[in-house]
Amino acid sequence: MTLEVKFTKLFINGDFVDAISEKTFETRDPRTGDVIGRVAEGDKEDVDLAVKAARKAFDHGKWPRMSGYERGRIMMKYADLIDQQKEELAKLECLDAGKLLALTKVVDIEGSADMLRYYAGAADKIHGETLKMAGNLHGYTLREPIGVVGHIIPWNFPSLMFFSKVSPALAAGCTMIVKPAEQTPLTALYHAFLAKEAGIPDGVINVVTGFGSTAGASIASHMDIDMVSFTGSTAVGRKIMETAAKSNLKPVSLELGGKSPIIIFDDADIDMAVDLARTATFYNKGEACIAGSRVYVQEGIYDKFVTKVTESMKSWVVGDPFDPHVHQGPQVDKAQFEKVLSYIEHGKREGATLVTGGKPCGEKGYYIEPAIFTDVEEDMLIAKDEIFGPVMSLMKFKTIEEAIEKANNTKYGLAAGVVTKDLNIANRMSRSIRAGIIWINCYLIIDRGCPFGGFKMSGFGKDSGMHALEKYLQVKSVITPIFDSPW
Numbered sequence: 001m002t003l004e005v006k007f008t009k010l011f012i013n014g015d016f017v018d019a020i021s022e023k024t025f026e027t028r029d030p031r032t033g034d035v036i037g038r039v040a041e042g043d044k045e046d047v048d049l050a051v052k053a054a055r056k057a058f059d060h061g062k063w064p065r066m067s068g069y070e071r072g073r074i075m076m077k078y079a080d081l082i083d084q085q086k087e088e089l090a091k092l093e094c095l096d097a098g099k100l101l102a103l104t105k106v107v108d109i110e111g112s113a114d115m116l117r118y119y120a121g122a123a124d125k126i127h128g129e130t131l132k133m134a135g136n137l138h139g140y141t142l143r144e145p146i147g148v149v150g151h152i153i154p155w156n157f158p159s160l161m162f163f164s165k166v167s168p169a170l171a172a173g174c175t176m177i178v179k180p181a182e183q184t185p186l187t188a189l190y191h192a193f194l195a196k197e198a199g200i201p202d203g204v205i206n207v208v209t210g211f212g213s214t215a216g217a218s219i220a221s222h223m224d225i226d227m228v229s230f231t232g233s234t235a236v237g238r239k240i241m242e243t244a245a246k247s248n249l250k251p252v253s254l255e256l257g258g259k260s261p262i263i264i265f266d267d268a269d270i271d272m273a274v275d276l277a278r279t280a281t282f283y284n285k286g287e288a289c290i291a292g293s294r295v296y297v298q299e300g301i302y303d304k305f306v307t308k309v310t311e312s313m314k315s316w317v318v319g320d321p322f323d324p325h326v327h328q329g330p331q332v333d334k335a336q337f338e339k340v341l342s343y344i345e346h347g348k349r350e351g352a353t354l355v356t357g358g359k360p361c362g363e364k365g366y367y368i369e370p371a372i373f374t375d376v377e378e379d380m381l382i383a384k385d386e387i388f389g390p391v392m393s394l395m396k397f398k399t400i401e402e403a404i405e406k407a408n409n410t411k412y413g414l415a416a417g418v419v420t421k422d423l424n425i426a427n428r429m430s431r432s433i434r435a436g437i438i439w440i441n442c443y444l445i446i447d448r449g450c451p452f453g454g455f456k457m458s459g460f461g462k463d464s465g466m467h468a469l470e471k472y473l474q475v476k477s478v479i480t481p482i483f484d485s486p487w
């Protein structure tokens with residue numbers, strides 16, 4: 001599979017430009033480790049230029065001032081252009097990130113276009129309230145765009161993350177700088193090109209490719225950025241919040257890590273539970289913040305579950321993500337590949353039993369056989385840390401009280417799954433687990449209309465749904481006396 005990489009420069013004020021330093025960095029194909037292309041390496045000076053463009057577009061440009069309806073129409077056109085380029089975008093995404101082509105087309109690329117359409121429909125439904133105040137005072141609220149937004153996004157769902165942040169910000173009337181992850185910069189630049197084609201004015205969307213500690217940190221510390229929306233690790237989220245506070249106290253929205261539990265009760269349909277656990281842990285090679293990698297099974301079906309889930313892995317194919325028969329592609333890069341393998345070694349050293357997988361596979365590239373551990377204790381690293389790879393930890397529980405305690409025994413609170421036919425157990429678990437999304441007899445279902453975001457150290461602020469639009473708006477109260485008012 002070869003593909004021409006068309007866009008490799010920074011996108012600032014409607015033009016593709018080199019980094020001021022003229023530096024570039026490599027992006028690699030995780031199937032082979034070979035270089036796919038070199039991309040402009042933006043740094044502080046480039047972020048400054050992008051912010052100037054975004055500031056001008058916000059303070060004096062058309063985008064925040066046009067009607068929501070007009071913004072929505074342009075966003076609809078943008079979505080159509082993404083659909084038209086679906087094949088090429090999906091291939092580019094898979095080449096850069098090692099994702100499965102067939103799924104990426106639907107989940108990531110069509111999902112991105114639909115995200116845009118959802119918020120395009122919301123753009124002309126943003127309105128304030130009238131306030132009945134004491135005496136002769138008349139008041140109302142305006143909901144105004146928050147201003148220039150910095151979006152810092154990760155590498156596991158490059159397009160979907162781009163649009164889950166850019167779409168509500170566009171609908172709100174904001175202007176923005178997007179920094180894609182250094183591992184997967186390619187589709188963001190293509191999206192920037194399509195934004196221009198759709199008629200989004202220059203300076204509204206700027207894309208600065210580069211590294212986290214340079215370009216990313218410059219966004220977090222910038223005095224002229226009004227808000228930062230981040231998805232990535234908890235460690236980096238903490239840094240961004242500190243930097244934001246130390247600079248201009250810009251608000252931040254953080255969608256961070258997870259170590260989500262799936263709790264399978266004795267009465268569950270065991271085949272469905274096996275399938276859910278397998279997908280929850282190994283989908284996107286485990287590179288998902290919502291991965292359900294702590295699998296708790298009630299003691300009555302535990303042994304049967306271990307046998308079935310292990311057996312089911314025999315039909316799980318690891319290989320080239322462009323092949324439609326493959327279930328799992330390579331990890332995104334060498335660093336992640338090595339990190340995942342070191343967790344697997346750690347699990348073995350800590351005394352957990354590796355019942356299947358856990359080895360590198362393929363002659364080249366970053367492929368790992370999906371690993372399943374039993375005899376996992378709550379305090380082992382593999383049960384506590386977000387591994388971001390195909391590693392399942394199986395654990396046993398007796399009672400619902402124990403299940404609740406174990407599910408909540410984590411610093412994270414992003415998601416959880418409950419598998420049971422008992423409605424009362426499902427409802428009790430849903431209310432007791434401290435996490436932002438609970439799936440009952442399903443897992444990994446996300447939808448543009450459904451608020452998505454964590455509790456605890458998984459962060460705060462929602463992506464998707466109308467809650468996400470709120471992040472990019474601020475409320476202003478306007479008060480005026482009415483003289484000789486009869487009321």
Ligand code: ADP
Pocket residue numbers: 152153154155179180181182210211212213215216217218220231232233234236237239240
């Ligand atoms: P992961 O650990 O999954 O690679 P990161 O949290 O490191 O995720 O990266 C997510 C995004 O945050 C990337 O775009 C990355 O470049 C950026 N990033 C990393 N470090 C910083 C930082 N200190 N300040 C701002 N952004 C950063």
